[in-house]
Amino acid sequence: MNSRKNMPLVVGGAICAVLLLVALFFLFRFGSAYRAEQKVLKSQYQRLEQLNTRKPFPSAENVEKVKDNLAALEANLQTLMQALNKNSFQGQDLKAVDFSSRVQRAIQRFKDKAQEGNVALPQNMEIGFGQYASGGALPAPENVGRLVQQLHSIERVANILIKSGVISIEALEREVFEKPESQGEEGADADAGSQSRRSSRRSRAPAKAAPDKKQNVASFVHPDGLYTFERVSVVFTAREDNLWRVMDLLASSPQLISISEIAFETQTKIMSYSPADVVEAEAGMMEGNESLKSLAARVLSGTKLSRQERQIAGDETIRASMKVDVYQFERSEQSEEQQP
Numbered sequence: 001m002n003s004r005k006n007m008p009l010v011v012g013g014a015i016c017a018v019l020l021l022v023a024l025f026f027l028f029r030f031g032s033a034y035r036a037e038q039k040v041l042k043s044q045y046q047r048l049e050q051l052n053t054r055k056p057f058p059s060a061e062n063v064e065k066v067k068d069n070l071a072a073l074e075a076n077l078q079t080l081m082q083a084l085n086k087n088s089f090q091g092q093d094l095k096a097v098d099f100s101s102r103v104q105r106a107i108q109r110f111k112d113k114a115q116e117g118n119v120a121l122p123q124n125m126e127i128g129f130g131q132y133a134s135g136g137a138l139p140a141p142e143n144v145g146r147l148v149q150q151l152h153s154i155e156r157v158a159n160i161l162i163k164s165g166v167i168s169i170e171a172l173e174r175e176v177f178e179k180p181e182s183q184g185e186e187g188a189d190a191d192a193g194s195q196s197r198r199s200s201r202r203s204r205a206p207a208k209a210a211p212d213k214k215q216n217v218a219s220f221v222h223p224d225g226l227y228t229f230e231r232v233s234v235v236f237t238a239r240e241d242n243l244w245r246v247m248d249l250l251a252s253s254p255q256l257i258s259i260s261e262i263a264f265e266t267q268t269k270i271m272s273y274s275p276a277d278v279v280e281a282e283a284g285m286m287e288g289n290e291s292l293k294s295l296a297a298r299v300l301s302g303t304k305l306s307r308q309e310r311q312i313a314g315d316e317t318i319r320a321s322m323k324v325d326v327y328q329f330e331r332s333e334q335s336e337e338q339q340p
Contacts, residue, residue, distance in 0.1 A: 084256060084329040094148055096138050103129045106151055113162050120168035127154050128174040143178050146230075150174045153230040153326035156255060164245040166238040167317060173233045175219050219325070229325040231260065237319050246320075256327040266316035 058066075094102065107126055114121050124130075129151065131137040139147050154174055161169055219231040238246065243264070250257045 081329065084327075094144055096141050096144050099139050099144055099147060100132050100136075102148070103133045103151060106155055107133055110155065110158050113159065114169070117162040117165065119162050119166055122170065125169070125172065127151075127158065127172045128176075140178065146177065149328070150230050150232075153232050156253070156257065156326055157232045157234060157250075157324055160249045160253065160257075161234065161236055161246060164238070164249055165242045166236045166246065167242075169234065169236045170319075171233065171235040175231050225330055227327055227329045229258075229327045231323055231325050233321075233323050235319070235321045237317050240316075240318060243318050243320055250324060256329075258325050258327070259322055260325050261323040262320065264318050264320040266318055 103126075107129070110127060111121065111125075124134075126133045129147075132139060132147075154172060158169070158172060219229055221228050236246075247259065250259060
């Protein structure tokens with residue numbers, strides 16, 4: 001009788017016991033997982049602390065590798081600089097009073113080589129240095145260095161033209177950079193009254209801007225001083241094969257020379273691609289030459305020429321105008337020591 005009365009309590013106690021056991025199981029299970037994750041987190045945190053507090057440094061192997069790479073780069077740089085500076089101009093100390101005789105010798109060498117190569121020259125060609133060769137002017141001391149560099153650059157280009165077998169050289173000019181008031185000392189012996197008048201005029205004149213120092217260095221100076229170049233202008237006549245030879249020798253010169261501008265035309269204007277030139281020439285050299293006029297018209301209209309017509313056009317004497325840049329690269333102390 002009593003057991004029946006206590007049955008609900010027994011069943012409820014059993015259910016509570018089962019629920020308690022299930023709760024303890026899950027508590028143990030999740031507690032174990034929590035401790036495992038906490039252990040991993042602690043390990044990662046310690047690793048992070050080690051990374052944050054360590055003093056980084058390259059390994060010995062990496063240090064040796066970097067040294068080897070640096071040595072290889074320096075060797076390649078020296079080889080490149082030696083190649084770029086091969087046969088380059090070596091700066092020389094020259095007095096202003098000696099520059100005129102140096103120019104005259106250079107002009108004479110140029111004329112002798114042109115005569116040997118059967119290259120026609122203008123009667124009084126002074127390769128851009130007329131005021132010093134025959135004009136009696138003395139360069140300002142601060143300009144001598146660049147003038148010598150320009151003379152060297154012009155001689156390089158002139159030798160290539162003669163070697164290429166051009167027909168004639170009509171002009172060979174440098175970039176004139178000297179200020180009129182800085183040339184020579186020919187006004188040094190003027191009378192005192194003339195000097196005082198000039199000085200009074202200068203005192204009344206507005207102050208001039210300071211000259212650019214780079215103008216006494218080269219036509220162009222790299223911002224970091226890695227190289228400079230002098231620009232030389234030349235006009236010559238040649239056959240097509242010789243014109244190609246000029247460009248080939250300029251490109252293969254031991255000292256870097258590049259063509260910055262080029263223009264050319266044939267004497268009969270066939271290849272000038274200018275309708276106005278053809279119309280103008282019709283009354284003169286093309287008068288009565290129907291085949292020549294037909295060839296010019298076909299060229300101007302864009303019609304493809306036959307092989308025979310291309311040969312006719314290619315046999316024409318070409319008048320070429322060029323501006324070339326003669327480069328000079330920075331010379332390191334080590335490359336200068338290794339230069340023979």
